Amino acid sequence: MIVRLRAHHLLCILTYRGKGYSPAFVRTMSRVVARLSRGARVGIVAGPDDICRGLRGGRARHCVRPSARRRDRLAAADLRRAGEAVRCGRSIGRLGNRRLAAWRAGFAAGRTRRACAACPWASLCDATAEAGFAEAFLDRRKRGRVASPTGVEPVSSA
């Protein structure tokens, strides 16, 4: 079981708490996060991934914009600096809680936030990090039993 993720979504999954662009997106994102919580391995891809499928099947303009690819490059570089082998076409394995805790510490400290510059969701992600990620869905201890997603906050771009 492999979840295909583009690099900047490795950051977005840390703060995800059931809010997204549309009900379809939230359903897709919640399914992906539940699979990761159950121990799915992660494969890094270039461009639209399993999360992007929730936005017009991955064909939304948002998913192919140069800004999204720039976020991928920045997130991959920041995570590589933190010791993760984030490269397209490679698997990075499972996201255990120890690994997630290290990623979240780096995120909260701003060490892996370059990809977040100008993202319209940044204030939500800031608040989630400041609250210690307590409301974040991704948690191996929950084994995919995430709260029912309801929050939809459409924004124009990210």
Ligand code: SF4
């Ligand atoms: S600020 Fe944007 S890019 Fe950064 S983690 Fe949040 S949703 Fe993802």
